[in-house]
Amino acid sequence: MGCGAALTRKIMVQRCPAFVLAAALVAIIATGCSDLGPLVKPKPQPELSALALDFGTVVLNQTVTRTLVISNIGTAALDVTPSVATPQFTLPSGSTAVSIPPGGQHTINVQFTPGQIGSYSGTLDLGTEAPSVGLAGNGAIQNPGAHITVLPGLVSFGVVLVGNGAPGAFRITSDGTAPAIVDVASNTSAVIVTSGGGQTALNPGAMLNVQLTLTPTTGGAFADTISTGPALPGVPLAATVTTVSFSRDVNPIFNLSCGGCHSWWNQNTDASSYASLVNVVAPDYSPNIIVKPSDPTNSVLYVKITTPTNTSGRFGFGMPQGGPSLSTANKNLVKQWILEGARNN
Numbered sequence: 001m002g003c004g005a006a007l008t009r010k011i012m013v014q015r016c017p018a019f020v021l022a023a024a025l026v027a028i029i030a031t032g033c034s035d036l037g038p039l040v041k042p043k044p045q046p047e048l049s050a051l052a053l054d055f056g057t058v059v060l061n062q063t064v065t066r067t068l069v070i071s072n073i074g075t076a077a078l079d080v081t082p083s084v085a086t087p088q089f090t091l092p093s094g095s096t097a098v099s100i101p102p103g104g105q106h107t108i109n110v111q112f113t114p115g116q117i118g119s120y121s122g123t124l125d126l127g128t129e130a131p132s133v134g135l136a137g138n139g140a141i142q143n144p145g146a147h148i149t150v151l152p153g154l155v156s157f158g159v160v161l162v163g164n165g166a167p168g169a170f171r172i173t174s175d176g177t178a179p180a181i182v183d184v185a186s187n188t189s190a191v192i193v194t195s196g197g198g199q200t201a202l203n204p205g206a207m208l209n210v211q212l213t214l215t216p217t218t219g220g221a222f223a224d225t226i227s228t229g230p231a232l233p234g235v236p237l238a239a240t241v242t243t244v245s246f247s248r249d250v251n252p253i254f255n256l257s258c259g260g261c262h263s264w265w266n267q268n269t270d271a272s273s274y275a276s277l278v279n280v281v282a283p284d285y286s287p288n289i290i291v292k293p294s295d296p297t298n299s300v301l302y303v304k305i306t307t308p309t310n311t312s313g314r315f316g317f318g319m320p321q322g323g324p325s326l327s328t329a330n331k332n333l334v335k336q337w338i339l340e341g342a343r344n345n
Helices: 003-014 018-030 246-257 270-275 300-305 328-339
Strands: 046-048 052-059 064-072 078-080 098-100 105-112 118-125 133-140 148-151 155-161 166-174 180-186 191-195 198-202 207-214 220-227 235-242
Touching: 052 064, 052 105, 052 180, 064 078, 064 098, 098 105, 105 118, 105 133, 133 180, 155 166, 155 207, 155 220, 166 180, 166 235, 180 191, 180 207, 191 220, 198 207, 207 220, 207 235, 246 270, 246 328, 300 328
Parallel strands: 052 133, 155 235
Antiparallel strands: 046 064, 064 105, 078 098, 118 133, 148 166, 166 207, 180 198, 180 220, 191 207, 220 235
């Protein structure tokens, strides 16, 4: 007989008061009694935006900032106490301890200010519940007469789906009268320098091809800058990041829920479905558009799927005809897709 059953039997025989029974059951749970299964204790689980921060090459006595985001994907509070020991690396926001709740995030800014020419390394310690983060940077003086030209002047990754990788590239040309000390480094964990990174001396007339990969984790407008070296201009980066895919998320909903009445969805191709929806006048509700990008309120399709199926709304009865209505999650997917421009992605 397990300890839970034995204790329960004993309590029943002795006819203990209810509060005694409750206390006994708490004791059983606290000891992980085999009758109730193993005890599962809440625990924090850190997730870092980067395991190392690269500050590139910085002009002496100038300051560059890098950002680390700590997420707690566990089930208990995550206690973080940031600190650095190397004097060239500092925490402008201080080293105050912070408790990150489950599902929460905390941002730490780290600054690098080299005082002498050379390479520096350090560690950002986060306490006992999170791994430490490596820090690295170089101090240098740019050669007088050094100058670079970067083409293109803006690296646009276009429209990128969250979690997907998008390539980008630019070329550095040394067009001054002295070698340019170049050190291409990313300021964000979302962008990785896949080729052309690291410190080098670029002689006049020489060129350096740089390749990048953007892998965004959040939707919206993305903007950042790639560092190119001490006293050299940075390269701006831009992208539009979407969170919903037409082919992966939205069209399967239409094929499942709308294909029985609308033959053009039965073709099961993203291209034909998309061409029949976006910026197309609704036959029965002209001049209104079936799907109007960025405007769900004036998109006939969205209005109809959010109108109850037995109710006549602004554009007639709700859809799918005869029901059942789409789930709230699927309605939100369609809405978000439209808000993000109703793209064929």
